Amino acid sequence: MTGPAFPYISTRGGAPPAGFDDILLSGLARDGGLYVPDAWPVWIADTLAGWRGLSYAGLAAEICAPFMAGSAAVADLPGLAESAYAGFDDPAVAPLVPLEDGLYLQELFHGPTLAFKDYALQLVGHLFDAVLAARGERITVVGATSGDTGPAGIAACAGREAIDIFMLHPAGRTSEVQRRQMTTVPDGNVFNVAVDGTFDDCQDLVKALFADDALRDRVNLSAVNSINWARVMGQIVYYVHAALQVGAPGRPASFAVPTGNFGNVFAGYGARQCGLPVGRLIVGSNANDILTRFFRHNAMEIRGVTPTLSPSMDIQVSSNFERLLFDLLDRDGAAVAATIRAFRDGGRLPLDEECWRRATALFDGASLDDEGTIAEMRAVYERTGRQIDPHTAVGLAAARECRSGSEPVVVLATAHPAKFPDAVERATGRRPKLPDHLADLHERPERCVTMAKDTARLTDYVLANARAARG
Numbered sequence: 001m002t003g004p005a006f007p008y009i010s011t012r013g014g015a016p017p018a019g020f021d022d023i024l025l026s027g028l029a030r031d032g033g034l035y036v037p038d039a040w041p042v043w044i045a046d047t048l049a050g051w052r053g054l055s056y057a058g059l060a061a062e063i064c065a066p067f068m069a070g071s072a073a074v075a076d077l078p079g080l081a082e083s084a085y086a087g088f089d090d091p092a093v094a095p096l097v098p099l100e101d102g103l104y105l106q107e108l109f110h111g112p113t114l115a116f117k118d119y120a121l122q123l124v125g126h127l128f129d130a131v132l133a134a135r136g137e138r139i140t141v142v143g144a145t146s147g148d149t150g151p152a153g154i155a156a157c158a159g160r161e162a163i164d165i166f167m168l169h170p171a172g173r174t175s176e177v178q179r180r181q182m183t184t185v186p187d188g189n190v191f192n193v194a195v196d197g198t199f200d201d202c203q204d205l206v207k208a209l210f211a212d213d214a215l216r217d218r219v220n221l222s223a224v225n226s227i228n229w230a231r232v233m234g235q236i237v238y239y240v241h242a243a244l245q246v247g248a249p250g251r252p253a254s255f256a257v258p259t260g261n262f263g264n265v266f267a268g269y270g271a272r273q274c275g276l277p278v279g280r281l282i283v284g285s286n287a288n289d290i291l292t293r294f295f296r297h298n299a300m301e302i303r304g305v306t307p308t309l310s311p312s313m314d315i316q317v318s319s320n321f322e323r324l325l326f327d328l329l330d331r332d333g334a335a336v337a338a339t340i341r342a343f344r345d346g347g348r349l350p351l352d353e354e355c356w357r358r359a360t361a362l363f364d365g366a367s368l369d370d371e372g373t374i375a376e377m378r379a380v381y382e383r384t385g386r387q388i389d390p391h392t393a394v395g396l397a398a399a400r401e402c403r404s405g406s407e408p409v410v411v412l413a414t415a416h417p418a419k420f421p422d423a424v425e426r427a428t429g430r431r432p433k434l435p436d437h438l439a440d441l442h443e444r445p446e447r448c449v450t451m452a453k454d455t456a457r458l459t460d461y462v463l464a465n466a467r468a469a470r471g
């Protein structure tokens with residue numbers, strides 16, 4: 001073969017194009033950039049209309065196949081997608097619920113860990129195994145989590161033949177539900193490490209492992225964080241699934257997305273680039289409102305992170321924003337690298353007015369503090385009897401603030417209310433119940449080792465347990 005069948009390029013322009021399987025396994029490009037498709041697949045109106053009536057897994061296979069052209073897993077994709085979503089606890093997988101005139105909630109919490117991250121990661125776990133089996137390789141996934149990524153990453157990798165996963169969390173600093181979703185997984189290829197320290201300490205340890213080239217090669221280190229392109233690809237599916245139900249391709253839909261790292265809403269952008277009629281993409285933020293300040297005033301300025309009731313959005317620098325920046329700067333990798341460097345050094349993103357206007361033609365943003373979040377959760381409960389989680393409340397309030405006219409707006413409900421029981425109880429006076437498949441979560445035995453922040457000890461632990469190290 002002369003080159004990858006469906007090439008991906010780096011947002012910083014300093015890494016060679018790569019095929020799907022390589023970027024699936026490696027995540028970040030060697031030049032520090034993020035991979036994006038060289039060109040987007042094209043969906044015409046007939047393509048979209050032809051997808052109406054497909055099952056969620058069937059739609060996932062149709063949408064992902066062109067992105068995976070040349071992959072060792074593409075021939076088995078329909079079966080892999082079928083298995084990925086078979087365990088979800090709603091037959092619609094991502095049911096769309098009308099809330100009030102033209103506003104819909106898309107429930108993205110029917111996967112094993114009750115957050116939207118399962119929708120891409122369950123598929124990614126199956127793709128990893130298929131590609132690794134074809135190559136006769138194993139990988140060792142290492143990650144750090146402050147909450148939702150850890151459980152979803154572990155659920156994606158648990159029991160997989162060719163993967164071992166080591167997940168670091170700050171001891172005593174995740175919620176009990178989140179910790180138990182990691183530590184009660186019984187599979188022998190799952191290793192939980194509670195670090196005496198903060199989330200940043202966990203991230204430092206992960207970075208130290210990735211900086212150790214000998215270790216990297218020996219255990220084939222890999223990552224499941226949101227910069228992996230395959231996660232964006234897997235998330236494009238539910239945008240199409242929802243839009244088809246509210247009138248696409250004849251009628252555009254807008255989306256409101258509770259946003260942290262910008263990976264979820266970037267998938268909405270990807271759907272639009274392929275041809276889905278999308279009105280607006282509304283970015284919801286909590287008190288950490290850097291993205292709102294950007295979309296409103298072209299003022300992306302780093303401030304400190306404030307802890308809120310919606311912890312998965314307590315982020316200042318949204319890593320996936322770089323993918324949008326790449327397009328805003330006419331896909332000039334050198335310009336992206338220089339702009340990101342200036343942002344990191346000076347704390348403010350330098351972007352000229354014309355590029356910013358291009359972003360605001362599609363995107364809008366609104367933010368909501370904790371008090372507003374509680375009020376929104378309470379108002380929805382009083383009007384409809386429905387409990388929503390704090391992240392979803394932020395998205396819903398943003399939708400109300402930014403919507404225009406009668407165009408349908410789909411609010412992505414990114415977590416199940418029972419994932420954040422304290423906030424939901426405070427707002428509604430009723431403690432939400434875990435779904436049946438997790439009802440005994442608090443009785444299940446936990447497995448976890450506790451460690452000081454010590455790179456050498458962690459390295460020894462990984463080498464002693466990763467099957468890839470044994471060759």
Ligand SMILES: *Cc1c(COP(=O)(O)O)cnc(C)c1O
Nearest residue numbers: 148260261262263264312414415
């Ligand atoms: C991860 C997460 C988010 C943020 O998603 P991004 O893709 O990082 O923008 C929002 N809500 C919940 C519940 C999450 O777990």
